[in-house]
Amino acid sequence: MRIHHLNCGTDCPLGGAVFDGRSIAPLGRLVCHCLLIETAAHGLVLVDTGYGLRDVAHPYGGPHPRITRPWRWMLNIRLREAETAIRQIEALGHRAEDVRHIIVTHLDFDHAGGLEDFPNATVHVMAREYDDATGPHAGIVARNRWRHPQLDGVTRWRRYGAAGEPWFGFDAVRDLDGLPPEILLVPLPGHTWGHAGVAIRRDDGGWMLHAGDAYFYRGEMRGARRHCTPGLRAYQRLMEVDATQRMTNQDRLRRLSIERRGTVSIACAHDAVELERCQAGRPL
């Protein structure tokens, strides 16, 4: 299986390094790290979608039916057609129909915006995430994070409940419908209740774990002490549904990243340095 690392959306929040830990300019840079997996027998598999064509079709200024104004401003979201998963997949020589499966870490607006660009794909998601995202929303954060207009057009859902397959000490869901056993969902609640990472067994025997929004900053992994920028600390706190579960899962991931260094490479959805290193074939 070949894994491509794509950036399917860019946010440039005011604060620069207060968010991304490295920008000298007043605007930071966060990415939407998605994976495109070329499988031998199961077509193309996408992990998360970032922003989609229908998101970028709405210019700044006016109301946006799919991404709410407070979050557009807070994150200073750049909506660029060339960054959508569909356009990047086409640039690699494929068509939308070639994407047969999409696995989503969760259904926040910056992960699910491109689902409708792949009408032939089955969308794999934890059942709790589906219920929370598509049901009625209580509270400001829920109304802004889960956007029905991004999800209404998706018809082929596959939802998963119980996770009982062991994966490096985590409970995982193996045997995703129509997918090879080398691709697993690893529930990591805290950011949302139905949030999950996606683990992929690489051809070299190691693993790639897309950790979604289980953490946001590269310094939160691979070191004995957690390090996170103030901006991303605050954003993670704003978006969490449960602080204890989020931090417990982050601690477990950090231990995994240390103990299995060399076997498991981990990247989250929004750290640009992690994405660049994955694209260069030298993950952190």
Ligand SMILES: [Zn+2]
């Ligand atoms: Zn996110």
